[in-house]
Amino acid sequence: MAIAALWSNKLRTALTMLGVIIGITAVIAVTSVGQGVQSQTEANLQGLGADILQVRPGSASSGNVSQGSGSATTLTWDDAQAIGSQVQVAGSVSAYLQQTFQVVYGQNNTSTTILGTDTTYPMVNNLTMQSGRFFTADELTQAQSVVVIGPTLRDELLGVGAEAVGEKIRIQGQRYSVVGVANVKGSQGRQNPDEQAYVPLTNMSARLVGNNALSGIAVQGISVKVSAQDQLEAADFQITNLLRVRHSIYPARGDQDDFQISSAANLVETLSSTVGLFTVMVVAIAGISLVVGGIGIANIMLVSVVERTREIGIRKAIGATNQAILSQFLAEAIAISAAGGFLGVGLGVAIARLAASLFRFPFVVSLWAIGLGVGLSFVIGIVAGVIPARSAAKLDPIVALRSD
Amino acid sequence: MTAMIWMEGIHKTYRLGEVDVSVLKGIDLTIEEGDYVAIMGASGSGKSTLMNIMGCLDRPSAGHYVLEGQNLTTLSNEGLAYVRNQRIGFVFQQFNLLSRSTALENVMLPMVYAGISRRQRQQRAAAALQRVGLGDRMGNRPSQLSGGQQQRVAIARALVNRPALVLADEPTGALDTQTSYEVMALLTELNDQGITVIIVTHEPDIAAQTHRIIHVQDGLLQGEARNHGRTSYPAD
Incomplete structure (x- = not known):
């Protein structure tokens, strides 16, 4: 009965539904896209090593002007070794320096990132060798001019798939012997490890950059692979304390840390909360659309009650109770709203699916979002329908019958 | 015969702005089960209000109304809706x-x-x-x-x-003579089957087809007549 009344006024019903459709569509599409993006970024960042802490020098300041993280030379290789030996939850520790240099082999030359590091680097960063070997502890302590090159760099300098071990290349004019070629790792953000070359940290510090601090070899970063992923916070805490002691930093005295510790997990958290915040914001805006949609339904239902006053009178004359009239108009409001809700869910899922395939993130549609959308549309229908339905039910049958 | 309708001292007063308008001023009326009644009167005489009260669409301001032995004066709105649905059938001028x-x-x-x-x-x-x-x-x-x-x-x-009672408010008012007779024939047929039929009309030839004619004037009953021997009409 309620459906029939709505069907005979198709255009008006459709327009009335629009507010609810748009609102529910937005809720479903945004929560779905948000979840897809979130699970995608989480998966991406897992690949970066969720069990690795990065320790970087704190921002140096000249005057009061901060120069950005990593610009100070406050971290040393000694710090890295101290972390390795004194922080129990640190599984393996690797320090590094990096800078871009000219690399030459015969007629070929290119400019690429040279990483000066220690022998634990492959373990911390899951680097494996295609041929040859990584440099040894002896080569590190003796600061020998040996180099491990990435596969892409090998292809560029020596030719695709060429035998590189034993060859000599020049970095910044210095001769280095190639001792190994790394396996393909694939691009990670801005850096492509396949184009890099690795030399002993000691050698890089002495021969390529020469920025020795008083306390030892200055490094640009220390990567700490923790023994287990749930030890990240413990490691963070212990490293912070150790470095404060080593650098004579007393926060109680108002000292600032001269280092920063971050992890991929932090990044995941930050990104997730950003995406989450965005989702909440759009859902809130969609909520406004739902409120407006509800008001639209209430408005149309009030108009409909006035238009159908005579019908209400007839129904009462032949025995409809106030309760029956109330139910009828409430049912109409709920039918409009719920139909809008179902359409909105369908549309929202379709949009989320399209966005997922266009922007290549996993298509996730959560049941709670659909449940929320459908439930919300019912609630809107009830809230919007109650006032018109009550005014219909309270009509005096004689007055209603006399109206035109 | 038992009484289908028993009314005593029915008053109906409407409030129009500041003024109280008295439409029914004390109606005492009994209608037997199975009777065929016409209520006649000029417009504004109160006949439609009387009909509305009989049909449980309206409540009297004062007085008692008993339908089929049930006192309706104190019945709830839901109760009245039930009576309208189960015991009464309405026929209106505008259908x-x-x-x-x-x-x-x-x-x-x-x-x-x-x-x-x-x-x-x-x-x-x-x-x-x-x-x-x-x-x-x-x-x-x-x-x-x-x-x-x-x-x-x-x-x-x-x-x-x-229903036990059919109330018709000017049932032929919007119809031509020929169809009026057809509709009256139907109502007469219902009455023949034992249903009490009450018609509000201002057309004497329609009223003439019933058994009992009640005149309402200025909110009061003004005499009544019994029809014996019904006139026969072409449509019959």
């Missing part, structure tokens, strides 16, 4: 059919509120339409029916819940 529903759906409507199953509703509505001679028009909407046909749909709707 008052739902314009967007078919003849069949219109006749089914009272049974919706009586809580009768859909299948039974359809069967009984179809039978009622057959009875008023519209078996072949069940799918038509009111706009696709003539005035006489619409009034016959309304009569089918009035009798489908097997």
Whole structure:
């Protein structure tokens, strides 16, 4: 009965539904896209090593002007070794320096990132060798001019798939012997490890950059692979304390840390909360659309009650109770709203699916979002329908019958 | 015969702005079960208000109204709706059919509120339409029916819940003479089957077909007459 009344006024019903459709569509599409993006970024960042802490020098300041993280030379290789030996939850520790240099082999030359590091680097960063070997502890302590090159760099300098071990290349004019070629790792953000070359940290510090601090070899970063992923916070805490002691930093005295510790997990958290915040914001805006949609339904239902006053009178004359009239108009409001809700869910899922395939993130549609959308549309229908339905039910049958 | 309607001291006062308008000023009336009654009076005499009170569409301001032995004066709105649905059938001058529903759906409507199953509703509505001679028009909407046909749909709707009392408010007021007779013939037939029929009219030749004529004037009964031997009409 309620459906029939709505069907005979198709255009008006459709327009009335629009507010609810748009609102529910937005809720479903945004929560779905948000979840897809979130699970995608989480998966991406897992690949970066969720069990690795990065320790970087704190921002140096000249005057009061901060120069950005990593610009100070406050971290040393000694710090890295101290972390390795004194922080129990640190599984393996690797320090590094990096800078871009000219690399030459015969007629070929290119400019690429040279990483000066220690022998634990492959373990911390899951680097494996295609041929040859990584440099040894002896080569590190003796600061020998040996180099491990990435596969892409090998292809560029020596030719695709060429035998590189034993060859000599020049970095910044210095001769280095190639001792190994790394396996393909694939691009990670801005850096492509396949184009890099690795030399002993000691050698890089002495021969390529020469920025020795008083306390030892200055490094640009220390990567700490923790023994287990749930030890990240413990490691963070212990490293912070150790470095404060080593650098004579007393926060109680108002000292600032001269280092920063971050992890991929932090990044995941930050990104997730950003995406989450965005989702909440759009859902809130969609909520406004739902409120407006509800008001639209209430408005149309009030108009409909006035238009159908005579019908209400007839129904009462032949025995409809106030309760029956109330139910009828409430049912109409709920039918409009719920139909809008179902359409909105369908549309929202379709949009989320399209966005997922266009922007290549996993298509996730959560049941709670659909449940929320459908439930919300019912609630809107009830809230919007109650006032018109009550005014219909309270009509005096004689007055209603006399109206035109 | 037991009394279908028993009224005593029925008053009805409307408040129009600052003024109280007294429409019914003390009606005492008894109508026997199975009677066929016409209520006549000029417009503004109070006959329609009396009809509305009889039909439980309105409540008297004072007085007692007993229908089939049940005192309705103190009955709740829900109770009155139940009485309208189960015991009374209405026929209006303007037919008052739902314009967007078919003849069949219109006749089914009272049974919706009586809580009768859909299948039974359809069967009984179809039978009622057959009875008023519209078996072949069940799918038509009111706009696709003539005035006489619409009034016959309304009569089918009035009798489908097997009421004890049919109230007709100017049932022929919007019809031409020929269809008026057809509609009156139907109402007479209902009365012959034992249903109490009360007609409000201002047309003497319509009133003449009933058994008892009651005159209302200025909110009071002004005498009545008994018709013995009914006049015969062409449509009969």
